[in-house]
Amino acid sequence: MTDSVPCEINVSRKEHTLKAAIAGDWVLGAEPPPLEAVLAKLGDGSDIKRLVFSTETLGRWDSLLMTELIRLVDYGAKQGIQVDTTTLPEGIQGLLSLVYAVPERAGARRQEMRTPWLEIIGKGGLRIVKDIQALMVFIGETALSGFALMRGKARFRSVDLWMNIQDCGPSALPIVTLISLLVGLILAFVGAVQLALFGAQIYIADLVGLGMTREMGGLMAAIIMSGRTGAAYAAQLGTMQVNSEIDALKTMGFEPMEFLVLPRILALIFIMPLLCLYADLMGIVGGALVTVSFFDVSLVEYLNRTANAVHIADFFIGIVKGGVFGVLIALSGCMRGMQCGRSASAVGDAATSAVVTGIVFIVIADSLMTVMCNRLGI
Amino acid sequence: MTTPCLTIKNMTMAYGDFIIQHDLDFTINRGDIFIIMGGSGCGKSTLLMHLIGLQRPAKGDVFYGEESLWQAEHQTRQRILQRTGVLFQTGALLSSMTLAENVALPISEHTRLDSLRISEIVSYKLALVGLAGFEDYYPSEISGGMQKRAGLARAMALDPEILFVDEPSAGLDPVSAKLLDDLICSLRDNLRATIVMVTHELASIFAIGTNSVFLDPETKTMIATGSPKQLLAKSRDPKVIRFLTRGETEIHDETKT
Numbered sequence: 001m002t003d004s005v006p007c008e009i010n011v012s013r014k015e016h017t018l019k020a021a022i023a024g025d026w027v028l029g030a031e032p033p034p035l036e037a038v039l040a041k042l043g044d045g046s047d048i049k050r051l052v053f054s055t056e057t058l059g060r061w062d063s064l065l066m067t068e069l070i071r072l073v074d075y076g077a078k079q080g081i082q083v084d085t086t087t088l089p090e091g092i093q094g095l096l097s098l099v100y101a102v103p104e105r106a107g108a109r110r111q112e113m114r115t116p117w118l119e120i121i122g123k124g125g126l127r128i129v130k131d132i133q134a135l136m137v138f139i140g141e142t143a144l145s146g147f148a149l150m151r152g153k154a155r156f157r158s159v160d161l162w163m164n165i166q167d168c169g170p171s172a173l174p175i176v177t178l179i180s181l182l183v184g185l186i187l188a189f190v191g192a193v194q195l196a197l198f199g200a201q202i203y204i205a206d207l208v209g210l211g212m213t214r215e216m217g218g219l220m221a222a223i224i225m226s227g228r229t230g231a232a233y234a235a236q237l238g239t240m241q242v243n244s245e246i247d248a249l250k251t252m253g254f255e256p257m258e259f260l261v262l263p264r265i266l267a268l269i270f271i272m273p274l275l276c277l278y279a280d281l282m283g284i285v286g287g288a289l290v291t292v293s294f295f296d297v298s299l300v301e302y303l304n305r306t307a308n309a310v311h312i313a314d315f316f317i318g319i320v321k322g323g324v325f326g327v328l329i330a331l332s333g334c335m336r337g338m339q340c341g342r343s344a345s346a347v348g349d350a351a352t353s354a355v356v357t358g359i360v361f362i363v364i365a366d367s368l369m370t371v372m373c374n375r376l377g378i
Numbered sequence: 379m380t381t382p383c384l385t386i387k388n389m390t391m392a393y394g395d396f397i398i399q400h401d402l403d404f405t406i407n408r409g410d411i412f413i414i415m416g417g418s419g420c421g422k423s424t425l426l427m428h429l430i431g432l433q434r435p436a437k438g439d440v441f442y443g444e445e446s447l448w449q450a451e452h453q454t455r456q457r458i459l460q461r462t463g464v465l466f467q468t469g470a471l472l473s474s475m476t477l478a479e480n481v482a483l484p485i486s487e488h489t490r491l492d493s494l495r496i497s498e499i500v501s502y503k504l505a506l507v508g509l510a511g512f513e514d515y516y517p518s519e520i521s522g523g524m525q526k527r528a529g530l531a532r533a534m535a536l537d538p539e540i541l542f543v544d545e546p547s548a549g550l551d552p553v554s555a556k557l558l559d560d561l562i563c564s565l566r567d568n569l570r571a572t573i574v575m576v577t578h579e580l581a582s583i584f585a586i587g588t589n590s591v592f593l594d595p596e597t598k599t600m601i602a603t604g605s606p607k608q609l610l611a612k613s614r615d616p617k618v619i620r621f622l623t624r625g626e627t628e629i630h631d632e633t634k635t
Contacts, residue, residue: 243468243473244466244467245470247427248466248470248532249472250431250432251462252483252532253459253487253488
């Protein structure tokens with residue numbers, strides 16, 4: 001291992017020519033070379049017309065020397081100083097000619113500009129408008145393919161529908177079971193602590209039954225499905241976009257809206273109410289577990305009380321909500337998937353925004369429907 | 379003797395305000411192997427998208443025979459495009475379906491054949507591209523070259539009059555690329571189809587191209603058209619010559635005529 005010689009550059013002037021002697025090891029990690037001295041000499045107003053190099057004592061060199069030389073050459077070109085590179089070692093000359101072989105394409109370099117805050121707000125607003133437009137277009141196209149379906153003209157493979165139903169139905173049962181059982185448990189516990197103060201533990205059944213059927217069953221199932229299936233839809237369709245599979249379908253005369261989106265939406269519309277019902281029952285089971293084991297209420301009493309408190313209408317409200325959530329989840333998942341760009345990160349973005357959009361839609365729709373039910377007195 | 383099969387008239391392609399190519403005017407004749415060539419980023423694949431109805435031109439039109447593609451109603455456009463087949467750069471097979479299902483897709487969509495007949499056609503098409511016996515494989519289970527051949531089988535499923543091929547040799551080793559070229563060539567001869575191919579593979583360009591258009595990314599328009607071999611012999615445009623000789627031949631003497 002040889003010791004490295006510090007890099008240096010010495011300039012000497014002869015009439016209009018500046019001679020730069022480059023010496024030592026110009027390797028990355030070395031002390032930064034005193035290039036500024038050369039630049040200062042070149043730019044000090046004295047009429048230097050030419051820059052030549054001598055490299056007799058140049059040791060090892062790498063990108064450090066190259067970047068510094070490029071700086072010199074660029075500076076020379078800007079100031080109208082002729083930079084003579086012919087005395088440099090062959091390797092350096094070769095690399096320099098490669099660097100300048102393809103001229104920088106005009107307009108290729110991105111201009112970095114500070115955007116004023118007003119512009120940022122404006123662009124944000126425009127983006128929201130565009131997003132809403134895209135949403136409307138997508139809803140419109142979905143509606144059109146829905147009409148095509150009703151007229152029996154929609155074309156998709158029924159096997160796709162069944163596959164999707166399998167994917168978002170039975171396969172989702174374990175996670176839905178777990179979450180809704182837990183929500184039932186929690187509802188019962190939180191309620192029980194308060195109700196036990198009055199010795200009214202039996203009303204836990206009302207609380208859990210009504211809470212699950214009208215509200216939490218559907219909501220929990222929807223949020224699970226949004227993360228599970230909405231994201232999957234966006235990722236599937238996004239990947240198909242990246243692989244030109246959607247283009248291929250179009251050239252074969254298929255409508256992607258019918259062929260890809262419709263079976264997914266139908267599957268969720270069909271499955272979500274069932275999942276809701278299932279989540280309701282699991283929640284009630286969870287409530288029963290807590291009440292029966294800790295609060296001195298027998299199972300029969302609990303079930304009786306539940307049957308008295310919860311009416312068919314309550315189940316029905318939950319199921320309708322579930323259906324609506326299903327549409328919203330499928331719409332947001334498929335929309336983000338179809339809008340996906342053509343890169344791997346775009347697929348990730350699509351999946352993320354599918355879940356975010358889905359959950360926002362779900363919460364808004366749920367609030368609206370709850371207020372409506374309240375006003376209508378159902 | 380030569381009948382125009384596809385005519386591009388005065389077409390400008392753009393993404394929003396950003397013009398990609400302008401004033402494209404050329405004709406593809408029946409039976410041609412027509413090469414769309416040019417450096418990277420000049421809009422070759424974009425031009426293909428315009429020809430196969432996926433992207434609307436900013437100006438101008440594409441004519442299939444006498445019929446305008448972009449003036450037509452959606453239904454008519456679908457009917458025109460039914461006479462074409464497209465092989466995408468990556469094959470673009472639907473990854474959730476087997477090769478057989480992929481090839482069967484356009485057949486079952488556009489014909490009323492029974493499933494037995496369809497599966498016979500599918501096997502025949504797969505055998506044509508050398509994939510006999512791979513009916514039940516999924517695209518992810520076969521190699522890139524095989525995926526492209528399967529894509530070709532799907533593109534030919536309905537015996538198209540015009541076959542569009544986007545960079546068939548991209549990502550293939552030279553031998554597989556040559557085999558694919560030969561395959562496309564013999565398909566044209568035997569099925570009497572017209573081939574429109576986007577490529578910058580010189581070997582393919584000279585081996586099978588009978589006509590071509592050269593797109594230039596700097597002036598953003600076409601700067602040469604004609605058979606690649608003749609272009610090489612006759613063209614005096616330095617950009618074309620540099621492209622066709624990989625920049626190895628010094629540019630022709632500009633004053634020589």
